[in-house]
Amino acid sequence: IAGITQAPTSQILAAGRRMTLRCTQDMRHNAMYWYRQDLGLGLRLIHYSNTAGTTGKGEVPDGYSVSRANTDDFPLTLASAVPSQTSVYFCASSDGTSGSFEQFFGPGTRLTVL
Amino acid sequence: GQNIDQPTEMTATEGAIVQINCTYQTSGFNGLFWYQQHAGEAPTFLSYNVLDGLEEKGRFSSFLSRSKGYSYLLLKELQMKDSASYLCAVRDSNYQLIWGAGTKLIIKP
Numbered sequence: 001i002a003g004i005t006q007a008p009t010s011q012i013l014a015a016g017r018r019m020t021l022r023c024t025q026d027m028r029h030n031a032m033y034w035y036r037q038d039l040g041l042g043l044r045l046i047h048y049s050n051t052a053g054t055t056g057k058g059e060v061p062d063g064y065s066v067s068r069a070n071t072d073d074f075p076l077t078l079a080s081a082v083p084s085q086t087s088v089y090f091c092a093s094s095d096g097t098s099g100s101f102e103q104f105f106g107p108g109t110r111l112t113v114l
Numbered sequence: 115g116q117n118i119d120q121p122t123e124m125t126a127t128e129g130a131i132v133q134i135n136c137t138y139q140t141s142g143f144n145g146l147f148w149y150q151q152h153a154g155e156a157p158t159f160l161s162y163n164v165l166d167g168l169e170e171k172g173r174f175s176s177f178l179s180r181s182k183g184y185s186y187l188l189l190k191e192l193q194m195k196d197s198a199s200y201l202c203a204v205r206d207s208n209y210q211l212i213w214g215a216g217t218k219l220i221i222k223p
Contacts, residue, residue: 035213040215041215042118042201042203042212042213042214042215042216043157043201043203043211043213044213045210045211048210058210090156090157097209098144098205098209099145099164100145100162100164102147102159102162103159103211104159105156105157105158106156107155107156108155108156
């Protein structure tokens with residue numbers, strides 16, 4: 001693999017179910033991010049991790065949790081899905097958190113909660 | 115609060131020039147990014163500005179004025195493949211990106 005992969009590509013989920021969105025990168029980037037993108041709104045940061053073993057809350061963390069056990073993987077878990085979590089979810093990574101280090105994005109997961 | 119403003123939609127003609135503006139109010143400033151996002155795809159990096167002035171990269175240029183909280187992306191010699199959304203993002207004092215809602219650019223032949 002090259003870059004960032006996300007799984008699944010899309011998912012329809014019943015409200016109340018638990019769901020984990022997977023994200024893996026092979027660029028050895030230190031920082032990783034989870035965003036959601038909704039029509040008419042900018043990308044909103046859910047959680048981030050500046051390095052393996054650490055995580056932080058973004059702008060909209062409620063209802064979501066993350067872990068960063070190693071450099072490559074950054075899964076996002078919805079403990080009990082609600083319809084307002086219907087969105088496109090993007091995972092991203094960057095080599096650093098300052099300077100010109102841009103974020104590289106995965107292809108996204110389209111999630112529908114019914 | 116933090117705010118990034120961009121026009122929702124713009125239309126331009128193939129071969130022409132278009133300027134997409136972005137104004138921002140954020141808690142701190144540590145650089146401004148422009149990304150391109152084709153429909154149904156992930157955003158991809160276009161440019162980065164941290165100092166005032168113009169950065170040129172092929173057909174694309176990006177300008178920044180920190181005192182005015184303003185940036186623009188200039189696209190020259192427009193091609194049909196440039197039809198996409200263009201996202202402005204500012205890195206704030208916490209080194210997190212604050213994103214605008216994006217400008218949908220429609221190119222007509």
